[in-house]
Amino acid sequence: MSMNSVGRPTTPQAETAAGGFASLTGGRGLLQDEVLIFEMGGWSKTGVDLPEASISADELGDLVRTDPIGLPGLSEPETMRHYVRLSQKNHAIDLALYPLGSCTMKHNPRLNEKMARLAGFADIHPLQPQSTVPGALELMDRLAHWLKTLTGMPAVALTPKAGANGELCGILAIQAAHKARGDDARKVVLVPTSAHGTNPATAAFVGYSVREIAQTDDGRVDLADLEAKLGPDVAAIMVTNPNTCGLFERDIVEIARLTHAAGAYFYCDGANFNAIVGRVRPGDLGVDAMHINLHKTFSTPHGGGGPGAGPVVLSEALAAYAPTPWLTYGPDGLVLQEEAIGEAAGAFGRMSAFHGQMGMYVRAYAYMRSHGSDGLRQVAEDAVLNANYIKATLSDLMSPAFPDGPCMHEALFDDSWLDGTGVTTLDFAKAMIDEGFHPMTMYFPLVVHGAMLIEPTETESKQELDRFVTALRALAQAAKAGDTDRFKGAPHLAPLRRLDETLAARKPKLRWKPEAPASMAAE
Amino acid sequence: MRYLPLTPDDRRQMLGAIGAGSIDALFVDVPKSAVLDGPVDLPGFAGELEVERELGALAARNVAAGSVPFFCGAGAYRHHVPASVDHIIQRSEFLTSYTPYQPEIAQGTLQVLFEFQTQVAALTGMDVANASLYDGSTAAGEAVMMASRVTRRSKAILSGGLHPHYVQTVETLAHAAGVATERLAPAIDAEDAVIAAIDGDTACVVVQTPNVFGTATDVTKIAAAAQAAGALMIVVTTEAVSFGLLKSPGEMGADIAVAEGQSIGNALNFGGPYVGLFACKEKLVRQAPGRLCGETVDADGRRGFVLTLSTREQHIRRDKATSNICTNSGLCALAFTIHMSLLGEVGLRKLALLNHQQALKTKIALGSVKGVEVLTPRFFNEFAVKLSKPAAEVVEALAARGVLAGVPYSRLDPHAGLDDVLLVCATETVTDGDIETFKTQLAEVLA
Numbered sequence: 001m002s003m004n005s006v007g008r009p010t011t012p013q014a015e016t017a018a019g020g021f022a023s024l025t026g027g028r029g030l031l032q033d034e035v036l037i038f039e040m041g042g043w044s045k046t047g048v049d050l051p052e053a054s055i056s057a058d059e060l061g062d063l064v065r066t067d068p069i070g071l072p073g074l075s076e077p078e079t080m081r082h083y084v085r086l087s088q089k090n091h092a093i094d095l096a097l098y099p100l101g102s103c104t105m106k107h108n109p110r111l112n113e114k115m116a117r118l119a120g121f122a123d124i125h126p127l128q129p130q131s132t133v134p135g136a137l138e139l140m141d142r143l144a145h146w147l148k149t150l151t152g153m154p155a156v157a158l159t160p161k162a163g164a165n166g167e168l169c170g171i172l173a174i175q176a177a178h179k180a181r182g183d184d185a186r187k188v189v190l191v192p193t194s195a196h197g198t199n200p201a202t203a204a205f206v207g208y209s210v211r212e213i214a215q216t217d218d219g220r221v222d223l224a225d226l227e228a229k230l231g232p233d234v235a236a237i238m239v240t241n242p243n244t245c246g247l248f249e250r251d252i253v254e255i256a257r258l259t260h261a262a263g264a265y266f267y268c269d270g271a272n273f274n275a276i277v278g279r280v281r282p283g284d285l286g287v288d289a290m291h292i293n294l295h296k297t298f299s300t301p302h303g304g305g306g307p308g309a310g311p312v313v314l315s316e317a318l319a320a321y322a323p324t325p326w327l328t329y330g331p332d333g334l335v336l337q338e339e340a341i342g343e344a345a346g347a348f349g350r351m352s353a354f355h356g357q358m359g360m361y362v363r364a365y366a367y368m369r370s371h372g373s374d375g376l377r378q379v380a381e382d383a384v385l386n387a388n389y390i391k392a393t394l395s396d397l398m399s400p401a402f403p404d405g406p407c408m409h410e411a412l413f414d415d416s417w418l419d420g421t422g423v424t425t426l427d428f429a430k431a432m433i434d435e436g437f438h439p440m441t442m443y444f445p446l447v448v449h450g451a452m453l454i455e456p457t458e459t460e461s462k463q464e465l466d467r468f469v470t471a472l473r474a475l476a477q478a479a480k481a482g483d484t485d486r487f488k489g490a491p492h493l494a495p496l497r498r499l500d501e502t503l504a505a506r507k508p509k510l511r512w513k514p515e516a517p518a519s520m521a522a523e
Numbered sequence: 524m525r526y527l528p529l530t531p532d533d534r535r536q537m538l539g540a541i542g543a544g545s546i547d548a549l550f551v552d553v554p555k556s557a558v559l560d561g562p563v564d565l566p567g568f569a570g571e572l573e574v575e576r577e578l579g580a581l582a583a584r585n586v587a588a589g590s591v592p593f594f595c596g597a598g599a600y601r602h603h604v605p606a607s608v609d610h611i612i613q614r615s616e617f618l619t620s621y622t623p624y625q626p627e628i629a630q631g632t633l634q635v636l637f638e639f640q641t642q643v644a645a646l647t648g649m650d651v652a653n654a655s656l657y658d659g660s661t662a663a664g665e666a667v668m669m670a671s672r673v674t675r676r677s678k679a680i681l682s683g684g685l686h687p688h689y690v691q692t693v694e695t696l697a698h699a700a701g702v703a704t705e706r707l708a709p710a711i712d713a714e715d716a717v718i719a720a721i722d723g724d725t726a727c728v729v730v731q732t733p734n735v736f737g738t739a740t741d742v743t744k745i746a747a748a749a750q751a752a753g754a755l756m757i758v759v760t761t762e763a764v765s766f767g768l769l770k771s772p773g774e775m776g777a778d779i780a781v782a783e784g785q786s787i788g789n790a791l792n793f794g795g796p797y798v799g800l801f802a803c804k805e806k807l808v809r810q811a812p813g814r815l816c817g818e819t820v821d822a823d824g825r826r827g828f829v830l831t832l833s834t835r836e837q838h839i840r841r842d843k844a845t846s847n848i849c850t851n852s853g854l855c856a857l858a859f860t861i862h863m864s865l866l867g868e869v870g871l872r873k874l875a876l877l878n879h880q881q882a883l884k885t886k887i888a889l890g891s892v893k894g895v896e897v898l899t900p901r902f903f904n905e906f907a908v909k910l911s912k913p914a915a916e917v918v919e920a921l922a923a924r925g926v927l928a929g930v931p932y933s934r935l936d937p938h939a940g941l942d943d944v945l946l947v948c949a950t951e952t953v954t955d956g957d958i959e960t961f962k963t964q965l966a967e968v969l970a
Contacts (some may be wrong), residue, residue, distance in 0.1 A: 026825075035627030037638055037864050046870030048605060050951070053876040055883060057768055060901055063739050065770050070645040073867015076607055083635070083861055087616035090631035094615035107526055108619045111571055116789075117609075120582025125595040126794030127930040128586070129922045136793050149563050161657035161795065162850045172699055201837035201847035205668070206699035210842040244855075248552035279550065284557045299526075303612075303854030304632035305622040305814070307657070307796035323695070339937060349695040353598055353660035353688035353783075354794025366578060371566030375524050381546050382529050385537055388549055392541040406549040408540075430627070439625050444838075461528035462537060469935070489822070494627040497822035501626075504819035504831040508808065510651045511641040 034085045038512045042072040047079050062115050066334065070514075089495040090304070097460055097468050099390075101410040101441035101453025102196070102244055104274050104296035109370065112363035114298065121362050126354035130336055136358065137334040141327050143365045147292060147311055150376065151273075152281030155319035157312045163271055166291025166310025167202040167238070169351055173289055173314060173321040174236045174265045175206060176348040180321070185440035186235035186264070192221050194245055194445040195482035199238045199269060207233060215447050219245040219412075221255060227319035227409045230262040240269035241285070242276065244388065244445040245402060246410035246453070256286025265318065267288065274457070275384055275409035278377030288315040294346045294357075298364035323351045383409045386465060390454050393469045397476040401448045409457075415450025423479040425450045427487035434486075434493045435471040490505060524568060545839040587929065589853060592957035594885070596905045596948025597735065597930040598659070598686050598761045599794065600786045602624025602874075603952055608788050608861045612854055622850070626829040627821070629940045632853065633828035636816035636888040639860045646766040646863075647780035648773025654830075655856040656799030656848065659783030663729060663759050664696040665801065665812040665846055666779045670727035671702045672845070673810050678724045682717050683707040686761055687936040693729065701889070702726070709932075709939045710735045711898050711907060718748045725752055727779075731759040732769070736946065737902035739769055746776030750860045755779060763800065763859075764950075765788050765903045767875030772802075779803045789855050798855035809835060812846030820831030872949060878904035881949040881958070888962040889947065894969035898944070905948040907932070911969055914945040926956035926961055 015167065026033045057064050074082060091098070098105035116122060124133055144156045157173075160166035171189070178186050189203035192213045200210040214225040221239060228239075237259045241249045255261075259266045268282055268290040274297040276282075282290050294300045294309040314322060325338040336355065371379060384406070391400055391411035399417040415425045429439035429452075441453040456465060478486055491497065529537075534546070550558065569577070588601050595601070608683055612618060616631060623629030623636075636654045643652035645701040656662040667679045680688050681704055690706055697704050707716050717728050728749045733739045746756040750796055758772035758784040772780035784798040785791075803811055809832065817831035866874060882904040890897045894911030912919055914931035921928040932944040949958070 034634070036634065036641075038641060042867060045867060046867045046873070047865035048874070050870060050873045050877060053873065053880045055876070055880045057876060057879060059883070060739060060769070060879070063769050063901065064742055065766075065768060065774070067648075067774060068773075069766070069771075069868045069871070071642060071863065071866075071868040071871065073870055074864050076605070076865065079865050080607055080611070080860060082864070083611045083617075084614065086631040086634055087611070087614045088631065089628075089634075090616040090620045091628040092616045092618070092620040092626070094619045097813075098621060100621060103621065105619075107623055109526060111574060113613060113618075114579045115575070115582075118579065118582035119587035121578075122583040122790040122792055123587040123589050123601070124585050124793045125588055125593075125601065125791050125927070126599050127597055127934055128588070128595050128927050129919055131919065132586040132922050132927065133793070135581035137693075138584070139581050144653045146565060149565050159867060161661065162848070164847045164849050165657060165661070168847060172695065175699055195836035196849075197839070197841045197844070198847050198849050200842035201840070201844040204842035204844075205847050206696075207701050209900065246552075250552045250554070253554050253557065276553070278563060279559055280557050281559065281563070285554075301618045302621050304617055304620045304629070304635075304857065305654070305853030306850040307798075307852045307855055308850050309796075326689055336935070348699070350688060351661075351695060352658055352692050352795075353686065357795040359790075359792035359796050362578065366574055369566070369569045369574050370526065370571070371524065373562040373565035375527070375568040376565075377562055378527055380524060382527055382534075384549050385529070385534060385541075386717075387542070387544060388541045389537045406543065406551060408549075408552075418903070433625070433628055438621070438628065459526055459528065462533040464528075491627050495630050496627050496825055496827045499626045499821050499827045499829050500819045501829050501831065502598075504817040504829045505834070507937035508815070508832060509818040510637075510808070510831075511644050512637065512814055 006040040032085060034082060036512050037072050037074060037082065039101060040072060040074065042074050044074060046073040047075045053517040091205040096436055097456065097464055098438045098467040099440045099454045099456055101455045102271060104455060105302065106299050106456055106457040107459035108301040109367065109490065112366045115366045116359045116362040116479060121358065134333060137327060137336060139362055141334055144327065146368050147313055150277055151290065151313045152283030153313035154316050155314040155322060157314065159323055159351050160291060160312055161352055161357055162308030163291055163293040164198040164202060165351065166312045167198055169312045169323060170289035170291060171202055171206055171236065171433050172348045173318045174267065176321040177318055178235055186233055188234045190229055190234055190237040192239060192502060194243055194447045195238060195240060196269060196271065197246060219247045220249055220251065223251055223254065226255065227258060230258060230264065232263065234262055234264045236265045238267040238269060240271060242272045242408035246407040246412045247402060248408055252285045271296060272409055276378045276381055279380045288318050294360050294364040298367045299361045307357060309357035312502050321348060323348060325355055377390055379458045386456040386458060386460055387411050389465060390456055394472060397473055410453055410455035410507050412448060413452040414448050415452060421479045423486045423487040425452060427490060428475065428479065430490035430498060431475055431487045433491035435475065437468060437471060551589060578633040591925050591927055592960045593927045593948060594929045594947050594961060595927055597935065597946045598688065598783060599791055600762055600950055601791055601952050602764065602786055602950050604788055604862060605865055608858050611861055612858050617857055626827060630827060631814050635857050635860055637818065637828050639856045640816060642802045642860060642863050644802050648771030648801040650805035651779050651808050652800065652802035653811055654816050655851040656801050656813050657798035657852060658795065658799045659761055659781060660692040662781040662799035662801045664693045666757045666781050667693050667697055667702065667727055667729060668700060669810050669812060670757060671949060674726045674753060674755060675805060676724055676726035677701060678703045678705065678727055680717060680720045680728045681706040682730040683713055684736060684738060685708040685729055685759060686735045688758060696721045709936065709941065710819050712738045712900060714740050714742060714745055717745050721748055721752045721754060723752065725754040727757050729757045729759060733762060733765055733903045733905065736907040737899040737905035739901050739903050741770065741775060742849040743775045762903065764875050764878055767871035768879060778807065784859045786857030795853055796852060798852040798859055810845055813848050814851050821826045881951060881953045882906065885947060885949040885958050888958050889965065892962060892966045892969060904950055905946060908945050908947060910943050910945055913942045917968055921964055924964045928961060
């Protein structure tokens with residue numbers, strides 16, 4: 001079987017381009033070079049038909065902008081073509097498997113998009129009278145009910161705008177709880193060395209110092225180190241479970257017990273909730289706060305980087321410290337409580353304007369309903385099954401970081417198997433592109449040297465997994481056979497070859513600027 | 524289960540390949556006490572038709588802005604979005620792609636971000652912009668934290684014209700981090716009070732224009748006063764369309780400009796997702812939060828784009844990062860950029876003037892109603908009026924009559940003693956007939 005029938009070239013003219021053929025115009029066949037909108041010359045154009053205003057801006061006097069803004073306009077056909085051409089230079093989950101560890105990329109059903117665009121959800125204002133949006137409040141309440149039930153936690157704050165924003169919410173709630181009981185001595189947050197970078201960044205951002213907890217040889221939190229570092233100065237521990245090594249923290253209940261005994265709270269990074277949804281409730285493990293990345297577990301689309309949504313479930317101990325606004329039941333039904341009053345005044349305030357990511361709530365809820373209680377349990381089972389299948393079928397060629405026992409939703413390898421081949425982890429990842437797959441997560445988690453983290457998710461079929469495994473095995477064999485050119489020059493078949501990231505950082509060019517006229521350049 | 528491709532036979536074969544006797548064997552590390560025996564107490568799966576029916580029924584219980592005369596603003600604005608915008612952002616390659624960490628196969632997203640950053644810098648009159656933040660309010664909070672890092676000072680002065688939700692968002696972050704905030708009393712047009720509040724501890728002043736009462740202000744003097752005292756000037760704008768008509772933050776001396784970008788390309792969405800615009804002077808960029816996209820070349824010397832200056836970011840710097848943010852509002856920024864590309868400078872200026880025109884018409888109409896006093900002297904598309912009855916009651920009464928009349932200031936800030944103040948906004952989506960209906964109904968309710 002030839003390589004190209006296994007992988008999928010990402011451009012129509014890939015083989016000729018790889019053969020060193022150069023087109024006369026710089027494009028690669030039907031995949032054309034696309035200039036920036038600022039280079040199209042549309043300085044006097046607009047692609048929107050608007051009526052002429054019948055007034056001038058006289059009343060605004062000297063507040064009126066007189067300088068040229070510097071924005072080109074495109075007609076509608078030019079706009080369509082420009083952005084559709086750009087879209088063709090992107091990989092996406094709808095094209096193929098996205099084996100990113102810890103950043104779940106699963107199928108994004110278009111039903112969710114359709115529902116989020118219903119005028120009754122998309123075309124409502126956050127501050128129109130609550131009496132005119134009972135359906136929106138009901139949707140938020142149903143989403144909250146599902147999240148609380150799935151996690152076994154009594155309260156949820158819906159408003160955080162992304163996973164990291166949810167972490168911030170959880171840590172702020174913990175800070176508020178300590179403050180409420182007059183405990184001002186707690187200045188430290190414990191974070192395992194394997195944690196997502198957002199965990200220490202979040203703790204530091206609100207004034208905590210971060211103390212790292214070591215990891216055992218089998219990839220879990222070192223209990224002895226944890227005990228040694230817990231004390232009256234510790235406000236919280238932040239643990240990801242399943243963790244970033246793709247493993248379930250076996251001692252999680254004990255971690256929670258020790259943390260609580262020391263007077264601290266247990267924050268769980270719920271980024272990997274998709275591995276256990278429907279099978280394990282974090283509330284049963286002793287968690288006090290956990291954010292849920294809706295895009296990961298409930299498939300809201302990643303959109304090239306966002307928007308996200310990061311609701312936070314809270315234990316009884318922290319429930320009173322949820323940020324505003326929250327839902328309550330009034331005599332006339334659901335009410336969105338927009339200001340903390342009475343006992344709730346101990347809450348820490350507001351995370352952002354308005355009520356959070358409504359558009360994401362609709363998508364996530366549609367996904368939950370589409371699966372139901374039984375289906376979500378199947379989600380976790382299939383996610384874990386698929387990851388273990390990857391691990392089992394690649395372990396003879398690549399080196400699993402934790403060979404003993406099953407993994408959860410992602411399979412972690414290290415790069416020791418590449419020793420002596422002259423191929424780096426980065427080279428290998430870029431070569432995956434030539435085979436039609438997005439690279440796996442590399443160099444993370446930091447505790448594993450040359451980490452290669454693969455998460456297939458539950459929406460991949462066995463056939464697709466087999467295609468992926470076949471491609472990776474072929475690549476691994478090529479690396480071991482000394483075919484280094486294949487790797488050093490990779491990717492060969494992408495819209496662009498390997499990009500110079502060092503240059504971009506050394507001489508940051510963060511916006512387009514008009515070329516200086518030739519006469520000025522000559523001076 | 525239409526989203527799950529594995530068949531029972533696949534599962535059996537795969538368990539065999541793994542060497543596991545059952546799926547439970549893969550969950551062996553979970554403490555027995557924590558494993559659920561069966562499904563949690565929630566409904567079973569629903570087919571596509573059933574989900575559409577349920578959500579359709581919920582959506583139908585809400586009054587959509589487009590179905591009535593609609594005058595709400597206060598930080599979220601209803602504008603017409605060309606059909607091509609939503610079509611393009613729903614293309615799989617944009618909608619279902621990941622953060623562009625592998626630039627060779629994410630040039631679509633990256634070039635869009637580069638165009639977005641250029642547009643935002645131009646609109647705000649600043650040197651550089653980032654690839655977007657969550658929304659305007661969180662961007663304001665990040666700007667205050669950044670100013671505190673840059674100046675090594677720990678007090679922020681918040682103008683009385685700053686949107687109360689933005690005030691609360693800034694306070695949440697600042698107080699947790701030990702940065703003090705001084706919020707000035709709400710005032711229609713009292714930005715000079717900001718100058719008086721500046722002292723040697725001031726890290727930054729945060730001024731909104733047009734402010735929450737709609738007042739458009741030239742903040743040049745405030746910027747000069749802040750900078751003379753060694754503080755940074757942060758200018759907040761909640762209505763991005765105003766950049767088409769009003770002097771930019773950069774032109775007025777801002778060090779950091781933040782804005783809500785929802786107005787361009789994005790729907791109301793009941794408050795989110797929105798898109799935070801963040802721009803600053805070039806010398807500050809290494810202290811900026813969030814993602815940045817930069818230009819570079821590939822191995823063949825062809826122009827390309829990558830995420831850059833990531834040594835500021837949490838995945839590299841961990842507890843020393845400039846923020847904990849690891850995402851942006853990518854898809855909303857894409858919508859912004861497409862809509863902005865369609866408008867161009869010509870279209871944006873026209874759109875802005877149309878907004879101003881409809882708001883002026885609304886002001887004249889409402890000003891003629893007995894019991895209405897227009898408070899805002901100079902405004903873009905939004906203004907405050909004082910009513911002869913509590914604004915919240917009037918808004919409810921008008922909602923019952925099929926008019927969404929605006930936002931009572933007390934909804935944003937119940938303790939300001941401004942219960943009779945109503946914030947009214949008119950965009951290009953408001954027709955002359957809507958204005959006439961609003962006027963007639965308001966006159967009856969106030970009579």
